[in-house]
Amino acid sequence: MTTSTTSTTGTNTVADLDERRSGTSTPRFLLGKIGGALASLVLVVVLGFLLFRMIPGDPVATMTRDRPTSPQQLADLRERLGIDKPLWQQFVDYFGGLLRGDLGESYSFSRPVATMIGERLWPTILLVGTATVLAVILGLWLGVRAAWRRNSTFDRVQTGIALTLWSVPQFWLGLILLIATQGLFPSRGMRSPDAPEHFFGQALDIAWHLTLPCLTLLAVIYAQYMLVMRSSLLEEMGAEYLTTARAKGLRDDLVRRRHAVPNALLPTVTLVFLQFGMVVSGTVTVEAVFSWPGLGQLTYQALRGPDLPLLQGVFIVLAGSVILMNLLAEVLYRVLDPRVRAT
């Protein structure tokens, strides 16, 4: 027997001619992705700028289309918005302001847009964060179970529920929940005026208000995650390395846990991040229904005006946050999936 006796051969024992080349280096990858995200952000800013200045000619007319306005008022408004200047000048002013954190002034509230967005940011993060975390847990868990028992009753029922929820407009689900639970949960806002002063009481009060909006948001997005997880795992089920795992004598659940799920999870995790835009879209209607004091409701209020500076600010902040999440997803994917590092 000549096991493990000679290790003098060093590293070059294998004469294979087709050594694999390693992939892009990490700093290079990061620079590329951050550069891409910055380009996207600039594109968002330009898009926001153009959208609200150029179509269809006179934003002031759009803003005031629902109420009578004198020519003097219109001229004042033009000057206040800075749209009497040439377009390039406007863009420079706007971009410069943006870099200083100045998003202009709201037309209907007469307050700085940036301040208003700052106030509304945390409630939205709370709502979106809670719903996403719960949806990911629920969706992935159900998706794995459904895929592993494909065509079982569990799979059929769960897929059916998910497909139905996926077809439901979120705002309507919110309305229905409101009607169905009449009075059980608060129907608007984030806090009650009579909530206890101490921290625990406040937290409980907020959680109380959070229940329905969170549930509404959760219902639709978990369905998406579940369907993605299910199909992603189904795709892995025919993979040959699973046969290897079974041949090794692994139990069925170990084959699933150790081999199938880790592979299927990777594309799903990215999708969760990529679909963050969908979640953000969802919050707009859900917050409008439940008067949750976040960015979504602010959008809704801006639409009433229509308050173009405010709308533009919200648009840039929401789109920008989605781009940042996307960047995060790409970096995370590279950390998680060894294959990506090579390609």
Place this chain on the structure above:
Amino acid sequence: MTSPVWQRRRAAAATLWQEFSRNKGGLIGLGFLVVVVVLAALAPVITDESGLDVITATGTPLQPPSWEYLLGTDVDGRSVLLLTFWGARVSLLVGFAATVLSVFIGTLVGITAAHFGGWLSAVLLRFTDFFLVLPSLVLAIALSSVLPKGIATIILAVGVTSWPATARLVRAQTLTIESRPYIERAKALGGGHAHIVGKHVLPAVLPLVLANTTLVVGSSIIAESTLSFLGLGDPTAVSWGSMLQTALGSGSVTAGAWWYLLPPGLAIVVIVLSFTLVGRALETVLNPRLKGDR
């Protein structure tokens, strides 16, 4: 040569139908769709349009369901049944038109990005990815708030914000097809861009586009209802979304007028679910990759 080719096509269509009809969900969905589309098309014939007018409405406001008004009345005393009936027309019209726009842009961008590599592809891909991650509803809101209100605006807003997913799908499929050796063979035979795209890529991509279209109609209907709900729709036309907007605005929710909320919402769910089921069934039948797994 024509007759055997046509025979083969007819046989292929028969097989497709056979496989499709084995999918119960798809079949049920298709049934619902046919019924709803026919009813919506016949609405002016089988119902009286004058009932939609606020002034001539005969019922008392927010009346629960009764024999006279099977689904009750809205805040203006109009029949909810009649409104739901007519709402279908706007919802379906916007759904279909926006889908055609979106799928057209998506297919064009997808095939172009995949077929002609180089900088054009890189730019298109970057552009697609940019619009893919943007919250499409927020963009649609922005668009429809600056354009004049109306059905055309809604169609445009939904259509031009929902194409990136189709573009990604078509691009991926085109890349798969173009990596096949028979494309290389066609090039070696002397085929140019038009030959490759027309004879090989399009016929292979279109079935998937069709399945995808069905799914896009569903999401377009939801998008339409959402925009209308936010008050961005055509103020003169009744759609399911605008009904729900009026419901929320007029305090029907707090009043517990469930009959006002349920019909339009359920209609959306049923129609979108039907499109989704049909789309998924078509996908399993038409996508060879999905057909393969047991």
Place this chain on the structure above:
Amino acid sequence: MTVTSPLLELRDLGVSYRTGGQDVAAVKGVSLTLGAGETLGIAGESGSGKSTVAMSVLRLLPRSAKITGEILLAGEDVGGMRWGRLRAVRWSAASIVFQGAMHALNPVRKVGEQIAEPIRLHGETGTAGTGAPDVRARVEDLLKQVDLPVGKASAYPHELSGGQKQRVMIAMALACRPDLIIADEPTTALDVIVQAQVLDLLGDLVAERDIGLMLITHDLSVLASACRRIAVMYQGEIVEEGPSATVMGTPRHAHTKALAAAFPTVGDPRSRFAPATAAPLPPEPDPPAEPSALLSARDLRVVFRDRGGAKVPAVDGVGLDVFENEIVALVGQSGSGKTTLARTLLGLQRPTSGTVSYQGEAMPTGGAGLRAYRRRVQLVLQDPTSALNPRHTVYEAVAEGPRIHRLGGVQGDEHSIVVAALEAAELRPAETYLSRLPHELSGGQRQRVVIAGALALNPSVLVADEPVASLDASVRGEILGLLLRLRRELGLAGLVITHDLGLAWNIADRVAVMYRGKLVEVGTVEQVLLEPRHEYTKSLLAALPMGTARAAEPGV
């Protein structure tokens, strides 16, 4: 140890799959015995049921499979085992080296972990414990046994080459010291030299520790060099079994003969210009008085950039001529640049520098000129299944070229061109094939359709990229025979790209050996293959499985 029962005994094994309400038999009445230290080869083409036999030993077949007969693993019936017992037996009593290590390894886990997994699971069978240091030591030990550096334990599968992955698979198979190893096409995707290394490794391991080895492959020459006994499977049944020398030297069954002839011996005069084809070959025409070069490459260079931006020369200063009425074999391993060279010759890849010319005129780079060039120089691809659009009928596939070039403007003309091309590719009677779709044809027929599609343009040179590599052994000879007949009858010159020296010996007039983008040796077949001058050519020849050569000698 007193061995009472053999390691593996199959008694009248039958496997059938239920598809569409019907039972389709994949394996019928197979009986085999394998003792300790024995090597048994199972040969057969795709669909012969050989892999099903391998999978049935550890009951790894899908649920739709129905098994009859007995599978005795060291005397114990696998079919009657409870799940727990079966799981305990898997990998510890018998392990499998799967086909295509690329997909058989989990892509997101380090290979060291994957080797360690069965050790932890079946710890008690080994002498070492299952504690972390013991397991790590054992994994390192195993990697050394398969000649891999210990550091590779922390590599992911995609970071390894094909040969390295196959070594990892072997290390994994040895992990629990099984008595039996089943190797299912362990070397199919590998290059000749790597294949020889892997086979040597397997052979040494078996000899060292008295393991029983069941080697499954379509390549009879591999079996002949690695196995003492060979069983040949055909349509689910064993048609011939015996010592390898006998099976290879004096095959009795017609199918075995076809398999044996498909892998000719380099240097055997009987197989020179004699591919295994049933139809007779026309006599060699008189050579042209002054052969002129049809297709020439001069100092051709193709440089790619890898992801890091570094320049990688795929074709590095190649000069090559293809004369009238000759077949040139371009030989090399994967990655040698031979396919890039072929694509450049066809104008599918732009050269970085150098020229390609046809009858002395430089190849146009685009437009109508390039299209006209392509009428003269045509392509046959490796895998006919993917080289045909699955939606196009045979007629459409063959007519594609003529339509692009607007040959036969009248419908009738196009029809006659297509029929003539199919006839020339020996699909007779052509009319019966016209409306068929590719999936209704066999692999060999598909390749004929591809060839017919090229012939329809009436070219002078055919560039064929591994034209038989994906075909079953018995069809191989027929396609090679067709290429040879086309040259002799129509004077169609050929550039055949291959990794297979036997193919060159079979039909080529001249050989060009390509290594790392350069032609290292060009000459007549006899010169290059019998008296190789370059080291690389020598190593290619040395890596050929020796079985075929030995079997050709009488009395072995």
